[in-house]
Amino acid sequence: MQDNPFILIPFKSKEYFCDREQQTDEIIRNISNGRNTTLISPRRLGKTGLIFRVFEEIQERNLPYETIYTDISDTLKMEDFIKVASEAVVAKLKKHQRITAFVKSLKSVRPQLGLDPMTGSLQVSFTFADENQKQSTLKDVLAYLESYPRKIVLAIDEFQQIREYEGANMEAVLRKHIQHMQNVCFIYCGSKKHTMTDMFTNAKRPFYESTSFCYLEKLPVAVYASFIKEKFENAGKTIDDASINYILEWTRTHTYYTQRLCNEVFSFSESRVDMDVVLKAIRAILDSERERFREIRRLVTRAQWKMLTAIAAEGSATQITSSAFLSKHGISSGPTALRNIKALIDKELVLADTNEDGTSYSVYNVFLSRYLETERP
Numbered sequence: 001m002q003d004n005p006f007i008l009i010p011f012k013s014k015e016y017f018c019d020r021e022q023q024t025d026e027i028i029r030n031i032s033n034g035r036n037t038t039l040i041s042p043r044r045l046g047k048t049g050l051i052f053r054v055f056e057e058i059q060e061r062n063l064p065y066e067t068i069y070t071d072i073s074d075t076l077k078m079e080d081f082i083k084v085a086s087e088a089v090v091a092k093l094k095k096h097q098r099i100t101a102f103v104k105s106l107k108s109v110r111p112q113l114g115l116d117p118m119t120g121s122l123q124v125s126f127t128f129a130d131e132n133q134k135q136s137t138l139k140d141v142l143a144y145l146e147s148y149p150r151k152i153v154l155a156i157d158e159f160q161q162i163r164e165y166e167g168a169n170m171e172a173v174l175r176k177h178i179q180h181m182q183n184v185c186f187i188y189c190g191s192k193k194h195t196m197t198d199m200f201t202n203a204k205r206p207f208y209e210s211t212s213f214c215y216l217e218k219l220p221v222a223v224y225a226s227f228i229k230e231k232f233e234n235a236g237k238t239i240d241d242a243s244i245n246y247i248l249e250w251t252r253t254h255t256y257y258t259q260r261l262c263n264e265v266f267s268f269s270e271s272r273v274d275m276d277v278v279l280k281a282i283r284a285i286l287d288s289e290r291e292r293f294r295e296i297r298r299l300v301t302r303a304q305w306k307m308l309t310a311i312a313a314e315g316s317a318t319q320i321t322s323s324a325f326l327s328k329h330g331i332s333s334g335p336t337a338l339r340n341i342k343a344l345i346d347k348e349l350v351l352a353d354t355n356e357d358g359t360s361y362s363v364y365n366v367f368l369s370r371y372l373e374t375e376r377p
């Protein structure tokens with residue numbers, strides 16, 4: 001049995017991780033110089049993986065930092081934030097036998113500690129009596145980190161989620177507490193470029209000018225191509241350049257989709273990989289996703305689905321209100337196109353990328369895009 005070298009989890013070890021050397025160095029340089037980092041890219045391009053790559057590098061270089069990772073994508077309010085942050089802290093402190101010290105430092109509310117029966121990880125629960133207790137517990141958690149005997153790197157993944165919180169303005173509350181922190185270096189990570197950029201560059205916003213930006217792009221095609229070749233060769237398999245190029249083209253070098261296809265190709269391959277194997281893998285993936293795509297179709301209106309299909313047909317669409325685009329795809333008017341594209345962007349089915357040349361739109365999920373292109377449902 002051979003391990004599949006194309007991982008589908010964010011990070012395993014640098015052996016399975018393609019490149020990102022420059023970004024890893026950049027983030028470590030930020031940390032060493034007391035700067036926070038704001039890491040932004042579309043979903044599934046490799047932000048979370050990069051955070052763990054940075055953490056691994058910190059350990060390999062023996063840099064004097066404790067690293068803590070917390071993902072707040074499932075949090076809806078400040079209490080949830082306090083809970084997941086505390087659980088991340090506790091998971092780290094376990095090996096240093098400092099949990100008691102942490103619990104004691106939370107003065108307003110004593111948390112309950114328990115074990116998650118499924119994962120065996122420590123769970124932390126709070127029962128807050130009022131808003132004040134929440135605010136002061138958040139403050140206590142951060143104060144504990146500030147007083148920790150080692151410097152801390154705290155990565156907060158899907159940070160834009162704090163904008164969705166009900167109640168107190170979490171952005172302002174957090175900023176108030178962390179602006180004077182010196183023992184903790186933050187990595188804020190997010191996939192909504194517009195929201196993230198707004199939070200960190202708008203002078204009226206509380207995080208203004210507090211961090212250094214890292215916009216993560218797609219991996220360079222040539223670098224990814226040699227990574228793929230090497231992984232097959234190390235497993236005693238050969239793959240021709242045409243197949244590699246096709247894989248990268250078909251998946252648009254969007255990391256998750258490229259990894260997923262490579263993983264599938266690898267699973268079908270014996271000693272030699274050629275286009276037949278690649279096409280077989282593509283069919284297998286589209287077959288396995290079909291039901292999910294039908295589900296998406298049920299969740300959008302007919303007009304939105306039509307728009308999505310039009311975007312897929314273009315690959316990357318720019319002039320979506322031009323008469324050429326409208327008539328080619330049978331869309332009734334510019335305002336209709338704009339209304340539908342907005343709904344699709346809100347549902348994260350379409351990715352809008354704005355630069356100096358204007359905005360281009362693509363179907364966010366590359367497999368869905370290819371499905372719409374080939375099946376023409």
Ligand SMILES: Nc1ncnc2c1ncn2[C@@H]1O[C@H](COP(=O)(O)OP(=O)(O)O)[C@@H](O)[C@H]1O
Pocket residue numbers: 007008009010011016017018019020041042043044045046047048049050255256257259
């Ligand atoms: N540098 C990389 N090398 C290999 N695979 C990667 C790399 N970066 C990301 N991946 C793959 O892409 C997937 C999505 O990456 P992830 O870090 O979860 O993206 P994001 O956090 O931006 O949504 C991962 O599960 C992994 O399979």
Ligand SMILES: [Mg+2]
Pocket residue numbers: 044047048049157
């Ligand atoms: Mg992520």
